[in-house]
Each structure stands twice: as C-alpha cells, then as structure tokens.
Amino acid sequence: MKSTWNGQFSCFNLVAKTDECSRSVVRVRDLEIGGNDFVVMAGPCAVESEHQLLETAEAVAKAGARILRGGAYKPRSSPYAFQGLGLAGLKILAKAREATGLAIVTEVMSPEDVAVIAEYADLMQVGTRSMENYALLEALGQCDRPVLLKRGMSATLEDFLRSAQVIAQAGNPQIILCERGIRTFETATRNTLDIAAVPVLKTVSHLPVIVDPSHAAGVRCLVPVLSRAAAVVGGDGLLVEVHPAPEQALSDGNQSLNFREFRDMMEDLQPYLALQQKTRQLRPQLLAVGGAD
Numbered sequence: 001m002k003s004t005w006n007g008q009f010s011c012f013n014l015v016a017k018t019d020e021c022s023r024s025v026v027r028v029r030d031l032e033i034g035g036n037d038f039v040v041m042a043g044p045c046a047v048e049s050e051h052q053l054l055e056t057a058e059a060v061a062k063a064g065a066r067i068l069r070g071g072a073y074k075p076r077s078s079p080y081a082f083q084g085l086g087l088a089g090l091k092i093l094a095k096a097r098e099a100t101g102l103a104i105v106t107e108v109m110s111p112e113d114v115a116v117i118a119e120y121a122d123l124m125q126v127g128t129r130s131m132e133n134y135a136l137l138e139a140l141g142q143c144d145r146p147v148l149l150k151r152g153m154s155a156t157l158e159d160f161l162r163s164a165q166v167i168a169q170a171g172n173p174q175i176i177l178c179e180r181g182i183r184t185f186e187t188a189t190r191n192t193l194d195i196a197a198v199p200v201l202k203t204v205s206h207l208p209v210i211v212d213p214s215h216a217a218g219v220r221c222l223v224p225v226l227s228r229a230a231a232v233v234g235g236d237g238l239l240v241e242v243h244p245a246p247e248q249a250l251s252d253g254n255q256s257l258n259f260r261e262f263r264d265m266m267e268d269l270q271p272y273l274a275l276q277q278k279t280r281q282l283r284p285q286l287l288a289v290g291g292a293d
C-alpha cells in the first residue's frame with residue numbers, strides 16, 4: 001500500500017507505513033509506546049524544585065501515569081520568563097525516577113545538550129519551536145535514546161514527517177510523534193488541537209502518535225475532554241501538565257491540572273480507552289491515493 005495522503009504528499013520512506021498493519025513500537029525503559037497500551041506522560045511544565053517534582057511524581061504515578069515530564073531547559077517565548085534549572089533540574093528528575101520508577105521525558109533544545117540530557121532522560125523531547133532545528137534532529141539521530149518529536153506550531157503534517165525522517169535518516173528510528181496544537185485564526189484556545197492529525201499520521205506513518213492537550217488548550221478545563229478525544233481517535237498516549245499548585249506555577253499554570261483534577265481525568269478516561277480497544281478492531285482508514293472524492 002502506498003503511503004500517499006489524499007494525493008497531497010507521500011510519507012518519507014523511513015517513517016512511512018509499508019502495509020496497513022505495520023506500526024512501530026517505541027520502547028522507553030520497560031514501556032512500549034505504539035503497542036496496546038495507552039501511555040500517559042504527566043508532570044509539571046518545568047522542574048521548579050525537588051519538593052515540587054517529587055510530590056508531583058508520586059501523585060501522577062498513583063493516578064496511573066507511566067512517564068514523568070518536566071522541563072529543565074525551557075524554551076520560553078519571553079527572555080524574561082523562567083528559563084529552567086538546567087543540570088540541577090536533570091538531577092532532580094533522576095531522583096524522581098529513583099523514587100517512583102517512572103521513566104523521564106524532558107526537553108532538549110540544542111545539539112550541545114544532547115549528551116548530558118541523554119545521561120538523565122529516558123525519552124528526549126523536541127519542542128514545537130525546535131521541530132525544524134536540523135542540527136538538533138541530526139544530533140538526536142546519533143543518540144541511542146528514543147525521541148518525542150512535537151509538531152511545530154506552524155508545521156504541516158508533511159513538514160512534521162520530514163523532521164521525523166531527518167532523525168531516522170541520521171540513525172535513530174525510535175521516534176514518537178506528538179500533536180500539540182497549531183496556530184490558527186482561533187483565539188479561544190492557545191492553539192488549535194488538530195485532532196485529525198492523529199488518524200492521518202497513523203494512516204501514512206508507522207510511528208506512534210501521542211497528544212498534548214495542555215499546550216493545545218492553554219486552559220485546564222479543556223484538558224480532560226481533549227484527552228478523551230485523543231484516546232478515541234486512536235492516539236497512543238498523552239503528554240499532560242500537572243502541578244501541585246497550578247496558580248503558583250512558574251510556567252503554564254493556566255493549563256496545568258492539580259492532582260485531584262489529574263486523578264479524575266485518568267478515571268474518566270477509562271471507558272474511552274475501552275472504546276479505543278474496540279475501534280482498533282474496526283476497518284482501518286483507507287488511504288486516499290490520488291485525490292479526494
């Protein structure tokens with residue numbers, strides 16, 4: 001089967017689906033992403049202190065998250081905003097892994113930081129602002145850690161898959177795609193969650209796809225419902241911001257859930273995950289080759 005979408009673009013060969021059933025499973029420690037489990041990654045936008053991170057790690061693990069997120073190197077829109085704790089933040093993340101058994105995902109912003117972050121992280125996050133940083137993508141291609149590649153906020157799906165191809169071509173096939181919302185004319189939400197991106201990506205590519213409802217929504221009240229949508233359309237997992245006291249967070253407090261809200265969200269997700277298991281047995285989307293009807 002050809003991985004052409006709607007006569008518009010062909011998926012890049014290393015990340016393209018070669019037949020209807022092919023899909024890659026990316027291993028992060030003992031977890032499999034893209035297999036049968038729906039893997040939830042949760043934690044604060046930024047690592048702020050040891051106390052904040054450990055408390056969050058314990059709460060999200062208890063609620064069913066399997067991977068702890070937390071930025072140590074933060075790409076901020078303003079140069080005056082909190083830039084992250086850097087190496088000290090990585091050390092705190094490693095402590096939280098030791099305490100809870102959660103795997104760690106954290107962002108890498110520059111090729112020079114790849115080696116040090118790979119010493120601490122189980123999964124290397126490429127943020128929306130870095131999706132087209134080819135020097136970074138190539139450095140990650142030579143690294144033996146799996147990569148969580150976030151979609152650029154103004155990137156088409158073809159652009160997104162091109163960046164995945166760059167990492168794969170440089171030698172690292174362990175890539176997870178993350179839809180995190182794109183810029184549109186709509187201002188009611190921080191970004192517009194492109195929910196159709198999930199089935200399109202899963203139709204043309206064999207890579208796992210997860211959804212970040214937090215950066216898409218920009219407001220916490222939408223995070224649970226967007227998470228349910230991600231499960232129903234066939235997402236392989238979530239990346240969700242959680243903070244012990246969102247109103248005091250140094251970054252992205254408006255879109256962060258508190259512990260109770262996260263626990264409730266995880267509980268409410270269960271029937272939708274059961275539905276996802278059922279919909280996986282339905283006929284797969286047919287690839288539209290050569291133009292839409």
Ligand code: PEP
Pocket residue numbers: 045071075107126127128129150180212215
């Ligand atoms: C993040 O996940 O911390 C982040 C900065 O997200 P994005 O790159 O999608 O804005």
Ligand code: MN
Pocket residue numbers: 045046215241251252
């Ligand atoms: Mn954030």
